[in-house]
Amino acid sequence: MIKVGLNGYGTIGKRVADAVLKNSRFQLVGIVKYTPDYSSKMAFKKGINIYVPPEKWRDFESQGVTPKGTIQEFLEESSIIIDASPSGKGFANLSLYKAAGKPAIFQGGEKPEVAELSFSTYCNYDEAVGRKYLRVVSCNTTGLLRILCVLHKEFNVKRARVLVIRRGADPKEDARGPINSIKLESVEDVSHHGKDAMLVLPNVKIISQAVVVPTTLMHVQYLDVEVATPVIKEQVTEVLSRYARILLVDPKKTGLDSTSKLIEAARDFLRSRNDIYENVVFENSILVSGNSISLIQAIHQESIVVPENMDALYAVAGVKLPLEKVVEETDKLLGIGGLKDVF
Incomplete structure (x- = not known):
């Protein structure tokens, strides 16, 4: 069993x-916390080991949280580190991991230079196997690359123009905006x-622009993609429907025509924390004309990168499974694909 910190x-x-x-392939050694906040207490009550800086030990104990050990002990006991610290902190942590001789997986909020490879499962899993340092790209980039790499594999994407309509903040981030x-x-x-995205798909010209809007639920992306040869809509929908992490939703049949309704559907489906791991592609938005494919998709920023983090673990750990089996295990673990039966 591979020990993950x-x-x-x-x-x-x-x-x-x-x-x-x-x-069952991995064992969670524990988590590093620097502040004894409510999430520390919740993790502690769930039986998760908590490692802290030595100087903060008494602060945690005073809040009813007994640390398992120090950060140095955390490094010693872990075989692989997943760094999910706030943006910028991961780069600072890199020297700790290198000094301890531990491989690590970083998040998209870090600069690409933090790792050997920027990672997206459908695009470059085989290239990631055996690497010591990976960077799972950001939530929006993960959603973008899933679609583009699937289309590229089937139709040879030449270029893509993308408009990202970003949520203003995650639900708990009450200090962020914009508000109006x-x-x-x-x-x-x-x-x-x-x-x-072009770090992962270097032969495809991808131009993106983004606006930030006052919502907390999901991102929305508009993609205009040029492929090598003419296609028809039925070809595109058939290809996208093969992948569990891409969820085609027909707003006319389901009534699901907004991000708030999608989150409510995830609640009703009893997804943990209302998480939607899949790209949600609005089927009526798929327009195809000659070599041009355009579509609109919704991306749940809080959970979209979780499958890729798990896949990255398999790659760094060198688990001897082909890509298809890795994806199958992760998807089954998270219940990905189940919403297809409902929608």
Whole structure:
């Protein structure tokens, strides 16, 4: 059993921790926490080991949380680290992992230079196997690459233009905005999503722009994709429907025409934390004309990267399974594909 340590227990970290706990191939050593907040107490009550800086030990004990050990002990006991700390902190942690000789998986909030490879399962899993340091790309980039790599495999994508309509904050982030505005994400030129995606798909020209809107539920993306040869809509929908992590939804038949309704459906389906691991593609939005494919998809930013983090674990650990089996195990573990039967 491969021992996994998790540095960070926020939006992504707590979801990844739950996924690791479900997988019999891996053992969750514990999590690193720096502040004895409510999430520390909840993790402690769930029986998750908590490792802290030595100088914070008494602070945790005063809140009823007995640490398992120090960060140094955490590093010694872990075989692989998943770093889910706040953006920028992972790069600072890299030297700790290198000094301890531990491989690590980082998140998309870090600069690409933090790892040997920016990772997206459908695109470059085989290239990731055996690497010591991987970076799972951001939520929006993960959703973008899933679609593009599937289309590229089948139809040879030449270029893509993307408009990302970003949620303003995660539900708990009450200090972020905007509150009553739609704001350009970047005043430079293009957004980082296309640049990040081209690290994984270097032969495809991807241009992305983004706006930030006052909602907390999901991102929405509009994609305009040019492929090598003419296609028809039926070909596109048939290809997308083969993949469990891509969920085609017909708003006319289901009534699911908004992000709020999608989250409510996930609640009704009893998904943990209302998580939607799949790209939700609105089927009526798929328009095909000659070599051009356009579509609109919704991306649940809190959970979309969890499957890729699990796949990255398989790759770094060198689990001897082909890509199809790795994806199958992760999808089954998280219940991915079950919503297809409902929608």
